[in-house]
Amino acid sequence: MTQPTIREVRATTVRGKGADYHDQSGYHWIDDHIATPMSVYPEYRQSRQSFGLNVLGTLVVEIEASDGTVGFAVTTGGEIGAWIVEKHLARFLEGRPVTDLERIWDQLYRSTLYYGRRGVVLNTISGVDLALYDLLGRLRGEPVYALIGGPVRDELQFYATGARPDIAQQLGFIGGKMPLHHAPAEGQQGFVDNLAALADMRSRVGDDFWLMWDCWMSLDVEYATRLAHAAAEHKLKWMEEALIPDDYWGYAQLKRQAPAGMLITSGEHEATRWGFRQLLETGVDIIQPDVNWCGGITELIKISALADAHGTMVVPHGSSVYSYHFVVTRTNSPFAEFLMMHETAEEVVPMFTPLLLNEPVPVNGRLRVPETPGFGVELNPEVPRERPYTH
Ligand SMILES: C[C@H](O)[C@H](O)CC(=O)C(=O)O
Numbered sequence: 459m460t461q462p463t464i465r466e467v468r469a470t471t472v473r474g475k476g477a478d479y480h481d482q483s484g485y486h487w488i489d490d491h492i493a494t495p496m497s498v499y500p501e502y503r504q505s506r507q508s509f510g511l512n513v514l515g516t517l518v519v520e521i522e523a524s525d526g527t528v529g530f531a532v533t534t535g536g537e538i539g540a541w542i543v544e545k546h547l548a549r550f551l552e553g554r555p556v557t558d559l560e561r562i563w564d565q566l567y568r569s570t571l572y573y574g575r576r577g578v579v580l581n582t583i584s585g586v587d588l589a590l591y592d593l594l595g596r597l598r599g600e601p602v603y604a605l606i607g608g609p610v611r612d613e614l615q616f617y618a619t620g621a622r623p624d625i626a627q628q629l630g631f632i633g634g635k636m637p638l639h640h641a642p643a644e645g646q647q648g649f650v651d652n653l654a655a656l657a658d659m660r661s662r663v664g665d666d667f668w669l670m671w672d673c674w675m676s677l678d679v680e681y682a683t684r685l686a687h688a689a690a691e692h693k694l695k696w697m698e699e700a701l702i703p704d705d706y707w708g709y710a711q712l713k714r715q716a717p718a719g720m721l722i723t724s725g726e727h728e729a730t731r732w733g734f735r736q737l738l739e740t741g742v743d744i745i746q747p748d749v750n751w752c753g754g755i756t757e758l759i760k761i762s763a764l765a766d767a768h769g770t771m772v773v774p775h776g777s778s779v780y781s782y783h784f785v786v787t788r789t790n791s792p793f794a795e796f797l798m799m800h801e802t803a804e805e806v807v808p809m810f811t812p813l814l815l816n817e818p819v820p821v822n823g824r825l826r827v828p829e830t831p832g833f834g835v836e837l838n839p840e841v842p843r844e845r846p847y848t849h
């Protein structure tokens with residue numbers, strides 16, 4: 459049988475919502491006074507968009523095979539990502555067999571090392587890798603999870619991230635992760651207000667529902683340790699991304715100093731097996747690679763194997779279907795995240811809405827990953843896209 463080859467790679471961009479889920483307009487809980495590394499500057503405390511969290515926008519990578527079949531993926535990366543795909547990466551794909559996943563990933567990574575390694579370059583490589591998996595799945599008539607080993611469970615179980623864990627509880631999720639609102643620069647009052655928000659949520663959900671804090675890189679070791687000990691009284695299950703991703707030593711110290719039983723988690727802004735090797739060596743309890751950002755499925759398989767050998771759970775960050783197809787295949791990923799993209803986190807809406815069609819959502823906090831070929835989603839033709847560069 460002749461293997462289909464890759465005929466063309468195309469990169470387009472989308473503004474507003476989509477894979478750049480921080481690119482929301484109007485009131486949205488995800489941009490409402492959330493603690494960040496920029497909270498040291500009072501003028502950037504109220505809104506993350508004020509310091510440019512939404513500047514990248516969405517990147518769509520489409521890969522067309524020699525028989526005309528098209529696979530695609532979406533990620534954060536926008537115009538910069540489109541430039542990287544069209545002007546640099548496309549050369550390593552066009553003309554090659556669709557099955558050359560390892561060789562292609564390796565060439566994308568090695569050829570961009572002088573300006574890449576993580577960040578938007580790895581987001582872009584992830585988009586290419588995921589589009590290739592989508593294409594392979596479509597060509598073989600199989601869902602991606604079948605290409606990477608098959609499911610180890612019948613359905614996924616989810617916790618929800620959003621401003622309303624109490625509503626997530628009613629919707630059937632196993633836990634709720636809230637944004638931390640106040641950073642160390644907001645002083646003692648901020649510390650007290652953080653704890654009051656946790657205590658209030660605990661009183662609404664009762665003792666047994668998981669409550670977690672997403673600290674989005676905003677703390678230092680001393681503040682995080684103090685906050686973790688104070689939060690133990692309110693049964694905080696985990697403290698996520700307390701420190702900047704480069705502070706591996708700080709994570710190791712925080713893990714040593716955290717209250718017994720409270721999990722320390724991180725990794726959504728980490729990339730590649732080498733980055734995660736460093737993070738795993740800190741002893742964190744759960745790593746949270748984002749398959750849209752860490753290098754795609756090809757790299758996540760390696761990161762996950764490394765974590766397994768460390769006895770560490772992998773609970774990928776967001777990324778909708780791209781995560782679901784992975785999580786269902788791994789025993790060390792026992793549950794998944796669902797990011798509540800409804801403005802007030804009161805309803806379940808597809809994470810990348812309105813960009814994708816057929817994007818599945820959990821019902822009662824659970825989901826059976828559809829058997830549709832590839833990742834099982836389509837681009838919504840009503841969402842305008844631009845192709846800023848060609849090659
Ligand atoms: C809520 C967090 O600040 C962020 O927007 C999403 C995230 O880090 C997560 O889902 O985890």
Ligand SMILES: [Mg+2]
Nearest residue numbers: 672698699726
């Ligand atoms: Mg997070």
